[in-house]
Amino acid sequence: MIRTPGADVERIQTPRARVDDEPEARLRPQALDEFVGQDALKAQLEMAIRAASGRGEPLDHVLLAGPPGLGKTSLARIIARELDVRITETAGPALEDKKDIASFLTSLEPGQIFFVDEIHRLPRAVEETFYPAMEDGQLPVTLGVGPGAKVVTLDLPAFTLIGATTRAGLLTAPLRDRFGIQHRLDLYNADELAAIVVRSAGVLKVPVHMDGARAIAERSRGTPRVANRLLKRVRDYAQVEGDGSVDAATAYAALDMLEVDHEGLDRLDREILHAICVRFSGGPVGLSTLAVAVHEEQDTIEDVYEPYLLQRGFIQRTPRGRVATPHAFAHLGIEPPASGQSLF
Secondary structure (H helix, E strand, O other): OEOOOOOOOOEOOOHHHHHHOOOOHHHOOOOHHHOOOOHHHHHHHHHHHHHHHHHOOOOOOEEEEOOOOOOHHHHHHHHHHHHOOOEEEEEHHHOOOHHHHHHHHOOOOOOOEEEEEOHHHOOHHHHHHHHHHHHHOEEEEEEOOHHHOEEEEEEOOOOEEEEEEOOHHHOOHHHHOOOOEEEEOOOOOHHHHHHHHHHHHHHHOOOEOHHHHHHHHHOOOOOHHHHHHHHHHHHHHHHHHOOOOEOHHHHHHHHHHOOOOOOOOOHHHHHHHHHHHHHOOOOOEOHHHHHHHHOOOHHHHHHHHHHHHHHOOOEEEEOOEEEEOHHHHHHHOOOOOOOOOOOO
C-alpha cells in the first residue's frame, strides 16, 4: 500500500495505473474494438487471442513492426487486457546483459506478457538468451567463473514475448523466426485518422466539428501519434484565439502557425527536401551527408522522416543515395535542374 506524502487518502494503485487514469494517457485505445484501423491485423489477433484463451494456453510470441506512432505499444497493452494478464514493459537498449533479462524472465507469472520495445536494438549476446526462453521455457544461467563454472538451467513459466520494432530488417533471422505471430502496421488513411481525432477530442473534452477533425487528419502524416499531438496544439489555439471549438478554419489556422503544410510536412521535412533539391541538385545524396546538412541524427531521418516522404512520393532511395522526385520540386515551388546543372 502506497501513501503519497501529504495525501489524504491511501492509494493501492500501481504507478502505471495512476498514469493511465490521466486523460491524455487514455488517448490510447483500451480494447481491440476501440482500436481504429489495421482491420486485418485486428481480425488475426482477435482470432489468435480467442483460440489461445479457449485452450487455456499463453498466446504465441508476437512481433509488431512498423513506423513510430502507429500503435504497437497500445496493441501490446490491449493484448494483455484481452487475455486478462499482467504486462511487463522494457526496451531493447535497456537490456544490456544477460542478468537484465534473467531478472525480468524469472519474475514473470504464468501467461504474462513481456513487451520489449525497439527489440531490434538488443545486443547479440542478450538476444541469444531469448532463444531457449521463447522455445523451451528455459533460462541457462552460468554460475561461477573459470574452469569451475557450471551452467544451471532454470525452468520459466509459459509467457508471451511481444516485440515491437521500427526496423524489422535489423532483426536477425533466428530471433524473427521464433515469433509465431508477425504483423506489420501500415500508415492510416484520412478517414481512420479523423475517427481517431474525434475519439481523442471526446477524451480531452474538446468540441470538434467533423471538418475540423478531417483537417487535422489530413496533416497527420498517416500517424495517430501525430494526429493526437496536433489535436492538442489546435485545442490550445482554439482556446486562446477562438471559442474553444475546433472547426476546419480554426484547425487550418493553427496548423499553419505550427508550420505544418497541406501535405503534413513540417519544417524539418521541408529542410530535408530543400537540401536534396537545392544543395545537392536533386540527389543522389548519402544519408550521412544529408544528416549533416540538416543538423539531424541519421537514425531520426531514417526512422521518423523518411518513411512518410517515401510513402508520399517526395523522395526515392537508390543504391547511390536519396533522390528527390518531381513531386518534391513542385511542392517546394522549385524548377528541377537541367541534367548536370547544380543549384547550389
